[in-house]
Amino acid sequence: MNILILGAGYAGLRAALDLDSMLRERNGSAPPASITLLDQNPYHQLVQELHLTATAAIHTREAIIEFERILRRRSLVLLRQGRASRIEPLQRQVLLDDGTALAYDWLIIALGAQTSYGNVPGAREHSFALRTFDEAIRLRDHIRNCFAEAAKTSDETEKRRFVTVAIVGGGYTGCQFAGEMAAWAPQLSEEFGLARNEARIALLDRSPVLLKQFGQWATAEAERVLDRRGVSVYLNTAVERVEPGALYVSEGRVLRAKTIVWAGGIRGPALLAEAGLPTDQFGRVLVDRYLRVQNQARVFAAGDCAAIPDQGNGTVPATASYAMRQGSHMAETIVAELEGRAPAVYEPLKLGELVSLGPNDGVGDPLGFRVYGPPALLMKKGIEAWYRSTLE
Numbered sequence: 001m002n003i004l005i006l007g008a009g010y011a012g013l014r015a016a017l018d019l020d021s022m023l024r025e026r027n028g029s030a031p032p033a034s035i036t037l038l039d040q041n042p043y044h045q046l047v048q049e050l051h052l053t054a055t056a057a058i059h060t061r062e063a064i065i066e067f068e069r070i071l072r073r074r075s076l077v078l079l080r081q082g083r084a085s086r087i088e089p090l091q092r093q094v095l096l097d098d099g100t101a102l103a104y105d106w107l108i109i110a111l112g113a114q115t116s117y118g119n120v121p122g123a124r125e126h127s128f129a130l131r132t133f134d135e136a137i138r139l140r141d142h143i144r145n146c147f148a149e150a151a152k153t154s155d156e157t158e159k160r161r162f163v164t165v166a167i168v169g170g171g172y173t174g175c176q177f178a179g180e181m182a183a184w185a186p187q188l189s190e191e192f193g194l195a196r197n198e199a200r201i202a203l204l205d206r207s208p209v210l211l212k213q214f215g216q217w218a219t220a221e222a223e224r225v226l227d228r229r230g231v232s233v234y235l236n237t238a239v240e241r242v243e244p245g246a247l248y249v250s251e252g253r254v255l256r257a258k259t260i261v262w263a264g265g266i267r268g269p270a271l272l273a274e275a276g277l278p279t280d281q282f283g284r285v286l287v288d289r290y291l292r293v294q295n296q297a298r299v300f301a302a303g304d305c306a307a308i309p310d311q312g313n314g315t316v317p318a319t320a321s322y323a324m325r326q327g328s329h330m331a332e333t334i335v336a337e338l339e340g341r342a343p344a345v346y347e348p349l350k351l352g353e354l355v356s357l358g359p360n361d362g363v364g365d366p367l368g369f370r371v372y373g374p375p376a377l378l379m380k381k382g383i384e385a386w387y388r389s390t391l392e
C-alpha cells in the first residue's frame, strides 16, 4: 500500500510522523505500507514564525528545519523533493513538475494555502506576500534596502515613502508582522543614520475588527498595543487598487509606501479544482467529517487547503494548531482503515489561539481564558518550542 502525502507543512508532516510511529508500533501486524512525503522544499517551514524572519528578529534559518534532520529516525517515511503540478484521482497518481508520476493507494493532500489577492488590481504585482520562507527573506531584504535608500536621499517626500510600510490585512499574519515591524523600524533607522521615529507603519483592514477569530476584546487589545507601538490602524478601509509604491483605498485616498505587504486572505492551490475535486469559493477542497475528500474513498485533505465543517458553524479556522491535529487524525483514520476498523469522526479541539504583537506582547484565548501582554507571548513561545521539540 502506498500512502502519498502532498505537502510537509504542519498537517502533512504530522500525518507522516504519526503514520510512521503507528505503523512501526504495530511491527508488521498492520498490512505493509510505504509512506512517501512530497514537498517542494528540502526543509519544513515554521510558518507561524515567518513574521520574525521577515523582520530580522530571528536568525535567517531559524524558521526552517531540514527534513533530513526530522526524518533521520523515521524509517518508514520516504522523502521526495518536488513540486506537485497535477492530481489525477482516476489514475490514482500525482504528476510532478519534472513529469514524474507518483502512484498512490491512499492520498493525503496537505498543500497549505496561497495568498489571495481578492481581484484587487495590481495587488499581486506590486506587493509582498508572507507565506513562505523565501517570501519572508525577500521582504526582509527589501525593507532593509528601503531604509538604506532613505538614508541616501535628501528629498523628504521620497524618504518618507522609503520608510513607510503598509500592511493589508489585520489577521494573524498582518498583526504579528506589524508588531515586529514596529520594533524593527527604530533599529533600522538608527543603523542607517535616520531619526528613530522616522518610519511609518500602517495596518489596514476592510472589516471593522482586527483578529476576527478572537472577537471584539482581542481587537481592542491588538489595536491598543499596536497603537502604542506607533502602528496606524485603519479599519473599515478597503484597498481598491495597488500601483508601484501606492495603495488606493476607499474614498479616493492614497497611501504611498515603498513596502506593501499583502496579508489580505488565503485561497487553496489551483491544482485542487483543476483535478476536478470539489472546492469552495476560496478554492479549498471540500471534505467530510472524516477529512475525506467528498466522493473520493481514499483521498484525504487537511490544513489550510481544506474546507472542514466546524460542527455546523462554518469551517474550522486555518491555523497551525488545527492543521497539526488534523494531520494526526488523518494518520489514525488511514491506520484504522488499513486494519479494517471504522475510523473516528474528526472533532475540532478548541484549545484557543495565541498571537504575538511585537517582541513583548501578545493576546489570546488558551482554553477559553483571555490572556494579554508578556504572559500571552510567553505561552505562544512555549507552544512553538514544544512544536519544535516534537520534530527533533
Ligand SMILES: Cc1cc2nc3c(=O)[nH]c(=O)nc-3n(C[C@H](O)[C@H](O)[C@H](O)COP(=O)(O)OP(=O)(O)OC[C@H]3O[C@@H](n4cnc5c(N)ncnc54)[C@H](O)[C@@H]3O)c2cc1C
Residues within 6 Å of the ligand: 006, 007, 008, 009, 010, 011, 012, 038, 039, 040, 041, 044, 045, 047, 048, 049, 050, 051, 082, 083, 084, 085, 110, 111, 112, 113, 130, 131, 172, 173, 176, 269, 302, 303, 304, 305, 318, 319, 320, 321, 322, 323, 354, 355, 356
Ligand atoms: C506569518 C504567519 C504567521 C502565522 N502565525 C500563526 C500562529 O501564530 N498560530 C497559528 O496557529 N497559525 C499561524 N499561522 C497560520 C499557519 O501557519 C497555517 O495555518 C499553517 O501553516 C497551515 O498548515 P498547512 O500544513 O495546511 O500548510 P503549510 O504549513 O503552509 O504547509 C504546506 C506545505 O506544502 C508544500 N507545498 C505547497 N505546494 C506544493 C506543491 N505544489 N508541491 C509540493 N509541495 C508543496 C509547502 O512547501 C509546505 O511545506 C500563521 C501564518 C502566517 C503566514
